[in-house]
Amino acid sequence: MRKLLALGAAALAAQIASAAVPVQGYSIKATYPHDPQAFTQGLFFKDGYLWESTGQYGASSVRKVDLKTGKVLQKRDLPEKVFGEGIAPHGDSIVGITWMNQAGYVMDQGSFDIKGTFNYMGEGWGLTSDGERLYMSDGTPEIRVLDPRTFAEQRRIKVTADGQPLLQINELEWVDGQIYANVWQTDRIARIDPASGNVLGWIDLSGLAATARAGKDADNVLNGIAYDARSHRLFVTGKRWPKLFEIELRPKRR
Template sequence: MALYPSSSRPSLRHGVRLMSVLLSVPPLVLSSCDSGSGGGDSDGSGGTGDVASLSAEVVAEYPSDPTSFTQGLEVMPEGDLLVSTGKEGQSRIYRTPRTDASHDAATVSADLDPQYFGEGSTRHGDDIWQLTWKHGVAVKRDAATLEQTDEASYTGEGWGLCSNGERLVMSDGSDKLTFRDPSTFAVTGEVSVALDGDAVDQLNELDCSDGDIWANVWYDDRILRINPATGEVNGVLDTSDLDLPAREKDGADVLNGIAKVPGTTDHFLITGKLWDTVYEVTVK
């Protein structure tokens, strides 16, 4: 199946799905997979077999920059938001207050070299890594100033990125997640992602939290919770019924961006490409 890059996707309209996604992400059915870290066993609250059907509720809305083609979203340990964006000649990375990511709210911002199309980013310790789409270059930055300190090369495309505290986890638009050394960006392992035994590809923006990996899937309203040890999906969050007006506005692109709010057990931020709002939701 041809993979369409996260950086050149047509706008998502409510209710529209690509046939490729319907084929690659099977319906939620009974599964005998090992739920692994973070669980996923049915507890009577919407779980089905070992794959939990997760629900969410919007509890707050914050302004966001509608010109940001959001590729990476993460809440920093200090509480502010780290956002990386795409598009040729417009890609940048910036820090902004968590409750205000509007156009003029950024406290620190750095433009990516115009030749690169920016993708996902993550913080690990005092460093930030930022991916590029097709150029195979990962830019290493100082977490405080966002100034570039180094770079590394990789094979294939760059889509999403997160840190689990020990290793980086990277998506490339396939069903594969690659683990990388946070100092050198060298590959240290990989795992293929599956739901009920069927591969799930086009994995996009990532969040590492509480021992699990959360992944947006391109052109899908669902967000997957993944066991990093096995690659098995142990939870599916369907956002299609959530009241998210930002995704319906003219010019808005796909849902992309999930970030755990530190210090909470169930609060996440979600947004999309060219959305004017970041939504805080509780997930259960």
């Protein structure tokens, strides 16, 4: 599926570039180490730590990471036949999804023991939580809203930018009432209104991959958003990036 979507990357870039949706820039407030082997799929900040999921068959894992040093403090490897995707917190658990297995899991935050599993149709890409509901992306312009207790689908958010469906919605993060979403294979984050599905703004992170010295692999793209709601800190990284950044958004521009 992602190989097919990659063919439309140029069209997607053209859609973003021509959109009237306002664009924000960024400045780097702090830089932290990040595991350059981590194929980042999901990321969130909780209890003073980063929690990260990684992908690739035979290399997928869930990790607890020290922000300042980048040291992996705790890790659970997923089965070799599983391609890990997004994760999100819920209570004392971590909920995770997989790419093609049509299965998710619930992991104890403390022990990393698997507490249960659940199923869904289609692919799994990104996952986040507003504290009451889970939001799941699958690469299409629709974000699924799930009950975190039963994992039943409650509704879908149809995401549009200037009235056009937004494809390749990937890693998600809940930030002050909005859904921030990486758009796969671009340097943009979309700020999405969860009620209407409208893209309220773009965050243009052009140049950040070069600053991170992300390497030449085509898959080493921007992916990973975490928000410290208490201190209002926004963190971003990418797949196999050796750096993670705390950024500050600049005023909107056209």
